Amino acid sequence: MKDIFKYIPGFRTDKKWKKVIAIIYYIFCLFMLLAGVGAFLILASIPFIGFAILSLIKHRNKAVVLTLVAGIIMFSIGVKVQPTTSENTTASSIKEVAASKVTPEVKTKTPEEIKKEADAKAKVDAEVKIKAEASEKATAAQKIKDVAAAEAKVKADAEAKIKLQANGELKVHYIDVGQADSILVQQGNSSMLIDAGNNGDAQTIKGYLDSQGVKALDVVIGTHVHEDHIGSMDYIINSFKVGKVFFPKQTSTTNTFKDFVSSVKNKGLNLIVPPVGSTFKIGDATVTVLAPNGSGYEDPNDYSIVVKVTYGTTSFLLTGDAEADSESQMLSKGLDLSATVLKIGHHGSKSSTGQSFLDKVNPKYAVISVGKGNSFT
Numbered sequence: 464m465k466d467i468f469k470y471i472p473g474f475r476t477d478k479k480w481k482k483v484i485a486i487i488y489y490i491f492c493l494f495m496l497l498a499g500v501g502a503f504l505i506l507a508s509i510p511f512i513g514f515a516i517l518s519l520i521k522h523r524n525k526a527v528v529l530t531l532v533a534g535i536i537m538f539s540i541g542v543k544v545q546p547t548t549s550e551n552t553t554a555s556s557i558k559e560v561a562a563s564k565v566t567p568e569v570k571t572k573t574p575e576e577i578k579k580e581a582d583a584k585a586k587v588d589a590e591v592k593i594k595a596e597a598s599e600k601a602t603a604a605q606k607i608k609d610v611a612a613a614e615a616k617v618k619a620d621a622e623a624k625i626k627l628q629a630n631g632e633l634k635v636h637y638i639d640v641g642q643a644d645s646i647l648v649q650q651g652n653s654s655m656l657i658d659a660g661n662n663g664d665a666q667t668i669k670g671y672l673d674s675q676g677v678k679a680l681d682v683v684i685g686t687h688v689h690e691d692h693i694g695s696m697d698y699i700i701n702s703f704k705v706g707k708v709f710f711p712k713q714t715s716t717t718n719t720f721k722d723f724v725s726s727v728k729n730k731g732l733n734l735i736v737p738p739v740g741s742t743f744k745i746g747d748a749t750v751t752v753l754a755p756n757g758s759g760y761e762d763p764n765d766y767s768i769v770v771k772v773t774y775g776t777t778s779f780l781l782t783g784d785a786e787a788d789s790e791s792q793m794l795s796k797g798l799d800l801s802a803t804v805l806k807i808g809h810h811g812s813k814s815s816t817g818q819s820f821l822d823k824v825n826p827k828y829a830v831i832s833v834g835k836g837n838s839f840t
């Protein structure tokens with residue numbers, strides 16, 4: 464039995480450290496059985512052949528010929544068996560694929576290198592797997608996010624629709640007060656009255672507001688001092704609950720104007736001069752103040768408060784009695800004058816609604832508040 468060790472490299476010596484290295488090497492070779500019998504035989508044959516040749520050359524020791532032959536046989540069988548082992552390797556296991564790829568390199572690389580490479584390959588494979596899993600997770604998360612966003616959009620759209628349905632539509636009433644102005648704007652539960660006809664129109668306007676279910680006026684606008692605009696305003700302010708009263712920085716000595724101012728004061732309110740560019744809400748409709756843009760006008764009509772009421776894609780431009788001067792100021796200021804419906808300025812008088820102004824407004828519809836058979840031009 465002891466004689467057999469004479470032919471195995473590493474055990475022919477008495478030196479212990481050589482034996483330890485040999486044992487480690489042969490244990491490693493046994494591990495290579497996992498990669499295949501061929502790999503084991505090739506690896507194990509290397510010291511047999513190597514040391515046998517060295518021994519022959521150096522010491523002319525003929526006894527090692529047996530070792531050399533054994534090594535060559537092991538190597539030959541190993542090489543022959545190797546491809547078969549590879550063929551038997553299934554692709555299902557990453558570990559086996561990695562091992563079969565490594566084995567052909569056995570002849571040129573040390574076992575440590577092979578092991579390192581196998582480990583590295585396994586590590587890379589594991590990393591790729593982790594990356595693929597992470598990417599899958601990210602895709603899934605994105606999908607969940609997309610679905611959530613889509614659901615949120617549907618919900619928001621539905622809510623917007625419900626809101627629109629609940630608040631109903633914007634109503635703009637051009638009340639028939641003959642050669643005068645009185646316009647009722649309603650949206651949701653809010654109402655605004657712009658002008659209140661002549662002194663004799665009190666019952667007409669009150670009756671009309673009652674018929675429309677108006678209980679309170681959130682905003683009242685007197686466009687300017689003339690009687691055909693604030694004539695019945697005192698009566699209306701006395702008859703309804705009123706929020707705010709807007710009026711331009713303008714005054715007059717007429718009884719009509721005095722009555723109007725008194726009614727406002729008696730309600731504990733003040734006349735508010737709305738700045739150009741300011742906006743306020745009537746329900747969900749937005750009202751934007753566009754004029755007057757100056758003071759010291761020659762014609763009192765140019766002091767008229769001009770507003771645009773916007774609701775969704777529809778808008779109404781209400782110009783009072785604004786004339787050419789005010790129109791040109793609105794144009795030169797570059798205000799957004801475009802509107803679906805234009806109330807023709809100053810009851811259709813030739814001094815208002817100039818061509819360039821009309822071009823800028825570009826309305827689909829126009830309303831004119833004018834008396835039948837009136838004497839104005």
Ligand SMILES: [Zn+2]
Nearest residue numbers: 689691784809
């Ligand atoms: Zn007028």
